[in-house]
Amino acid sequence: MTKYPSPDQVPIIKLIPHRHPMVLVDRLIESHEKTASSSFKIPQKHAFVDNSKLTVEGAIENIAQTAAANLGYLYHISGSKVPRGFIGAVNKLTINELPKIGTVIQTRISVLQEVFGITLIEGIISRENEICLTCQMKIVAEQTQ
Amino acid sequence: MNKSQLIETVNAFLIDEFEVDENEIVAEANLQEALDLDSLDYVDLVVIIESNFGFKATGEDFQSIVTFQDFYDFLCEKVNCDQ
Numbered sequence: 209m210t211k212y213p214s215p216d217q218v219p220i221i222k223l224i225p226h227r228h229p230m231v232l233v234d235r236l237i238e239s240h241e242k243t244a245s246s247s248f249k250i251p252q253k254h255a256f257v258d259n260s261k262l263t264v265e266g267a268i269e270n271i272a273q274t275a276a277a278n279l280g281y282l283y284h285i286s287g288s289k290v291p292r293g294f295i296g297a298v299n300k301l302t303i304n305e306l307p308k309i310g311t312v313i314q315t316r317i318s319v320l321q322e323v324f325g326i327t328l329i330e331g332i333i334s335r336e337n338e339i340c341l342t343c344q345m346k347i348v349a350e351q352t353q
Numbered sequence: 354m355n356k357s358q359l360i361e362t363v364n365a366f367l368i369d370e371f372e373v374d375e376n377e378i379v380a381e382a383n384l385q386e387a388l389d390l391d392s393l394d395y396v397d398l399v400v401i402i403e404s405n406f407g408f409k410a411t412g413e414d415f416q417s418i419v420t421f422q423d424f425y426d427f428l429c430e431k432v433n434c435d436q
Binding site for chain 1: 397
């Protein structure tokens, strides 16, 4: 029986199609069919850092990449080709605070619904158990032949 | 639940979720046009239907829904509301 590495042992760039400097997840911590979590330390210099804080766009991308990494891991262990996903829409965005550089954020995603080839997820970014930002996101997966 | 209650519930969540003016919700009006629904919005509609009425609508279900009245009739049939 093949023993697969736990998600946090797989280099993140093996799970997502993004490459530096567009990578906004350091590690996938947990991976399940409907939920996942990741961590990311806000770097000092990054395209998505402004005024010493992660931008809203960066936070949204972090949530999307967490969802992508989870799919990447699930497909990886099943030996299937990972479909590319695209952000279709973001709504119900609530921002309590934008994390500062040097902060390690935890991002949790939950799949709320999958319908018409579109996956609706909820994303929550927190630091030290304080919620920084939440939103819902619709992700459209590329159709594979 | 009777049909008037169902319509009241449906209109309330449509106004809340799709920010549509109450006056635009007319039984004979085209649902997609009045709510300005695109394909992504139908996901929201499925989620709202499931949370309010406890079942998951499919793509096929929406093919026969054109007007608000069609939508009310479809939901009423699904939940066996009193006519």
